[in-house]
Amino acid sequence: MQKLESIIARATLYNRQDSLDRALQLFWKKGFHATSLKDIEKALDMRPGSIYAAFGSKDGLFQEALDYYARMAMAELELTLSKHRSPLLGLAAYLRLLGGLRDEALPRRACMLVKSLLELGAREASALQKVEAMLAGMETYFIICFIKSQQLGEIDNQLNPARLGRRLQAEVMVLRAFAQREVDSSAVHEVAEDMALSLEALYKGDINNMAATHA
Secondary structure, three states: OHHHHHHHHHHHHHHHHHHHHHHHHHHHHHHHHHOOHHHHHHHHOOOHHHHHHHHOOHHHHHHHHHHHHHHHHHHHHHHHHHOOOOHHHHHHHHHHHHOOHHHOOOOOOOOHHHHHHHHOOHHHHHHHHHHHHHHHHHHHHHHHHHHHHHHOOOEOOOOOHHHHHHHHHHHHHHHHHHOOOOOOHHHHHHHHHHHHHHHHOOEOOOHHHHHHHHO
């Protein structure tokens, strides 16, 4: 019985994730305001009653889709950093990873949070606050990485971790926006590489030696 319940639970989780992935694609393509209930019904292959039972409302679905997107983005960042004992090298590696954005499908290529930030208004205050909180959380994560980098003696203690974190978040947002243009993938890789090199230039010493030491 427990095994059956476990199988059902996993199937339910998979179906919900699939629905959120479809919703994310839809909201990216049409935007929150232009997306109708009919659009959602078609994209999720669900009846109105089932949609409301599962997500409560269009706004509820949108916010859960944002949560899903943010979790995926954070998981990607954390996985990249986990491969490097050096926070600075990990952040540089993350920028280089984003250099492949042009090869990815939307909405992963762009930043759903920034798109939502620009679209949402006072009528969607709850969703807007969620977006602001998610972006603030990402910025804080970057700041903590720079603090750790200072503690390890990788970068100058005179540098401001908060300022570095804000700059890195701005660069990530710009890189995602640049990847939406009709440019070659190689151009995005080059921009990401320049950003990564700029980050590595903060290191107090031989970056090649650091890479070998922390590999």
